[in-house]
Amino acid sequence: MSPTSHRTDGDIVQDFLLVADLLEEPQLARLYAYLAREGEATVQDMMDDLELAQGTAYSYVNRLVDAGVVDVTDDEQPRRYAAREIDLTVTTAADDREYMITPALIDAVGRRETDADIDTYIDRHGVTGLATALTYAVARERGEVTHRLMAEDFDISPLAAEMILQALRPVAHEHYDIEEAGAGLDEVAEIFGE
Template sequence: MSTAAGDPERAVNGLLSVAQLLEDSRLARLYSFVLREGESTIDEIADALEMPRTTAYSDTGTLVDLGVLSRDETQKTHTYTAIPITLTATLDGDEYTVTPTFIEAVGRSSRDQDLDLLLERHGLGKLATALTYAVPYADGSLSERVAARELDLQNAFAIAVLHALREVVEDMRTVDPFIGDIPSARDQRRDD
């Protein structure tokens, strides 16, 4: 009897979990908060994210069911911990890895008008592309001018998006174990 490599059920469930985080900025924001903060209680989550406790309970329950948060019920006050996730998608040779940093960018869109407008007008794909420029921009290996030009957006808007994403990258650098898996546009550029 042969066995399949890996766990297809777990992989597909992970795909669906990531998809739900990318569709709901509130869930993405909550997930990213818990990842950055470490163990968090409902009160800490509700206070920091300025949401009603009932919403915090509901959303943490959803994230536990999705398998991206774990709940420690050994103490009277339950605590939640985020499970770092990654998903690599490949289509016709084009590959992109969704990491907690990308999820954080989606979560911030509800509070950042530039990221919100980027998603509204251009979708998740353009956000992913912008993040590939924001990573080398944040570490100083790609200039703002070049990154903005390459994004194929109106220049001032591209710069605003890069600034917002630079903050995302800087905030997630120490908590996203997969940040190095985000492709760098600097490595992919054909001309300098």
């Protein structure tokens, strides 16, 4: 669902409106992120892995199919579903900043219901603030920035920056190519024969 030069403005606006539902409803974002991560899944898989009631799972997957962000990949029973790639760039009018709406951002929004730090951060800084924090989280995991730099850039406390960076760490590792730096605790224990 990446906007390209052959698309009309109406198509791009429609894409954005479809994605807006995902950014407003963490339950839908969580299901979309699950499908993006898994590749394909049945409703039963969704029910089992996400602990959803049958009616809820069918309702959510139908909404995502109707919105055009999830496709039915196999019409045979049980049907299989897959997420469509989402990659939109939004420029805000207020400060001319660009924000990427990607599966990683949608995944982060989907974690809002299960992670109080992400929920609080979205309440205070909105989804656009979360998009920027995700950029910092990826850069931090790559060793390019620190929580103090993010705190300074955002005019927030270093503690608040550290909390959101820690909350977004799993998202960064699941969606971006990040090389592990240094030896882990298990490797250190092996070196010392523990």
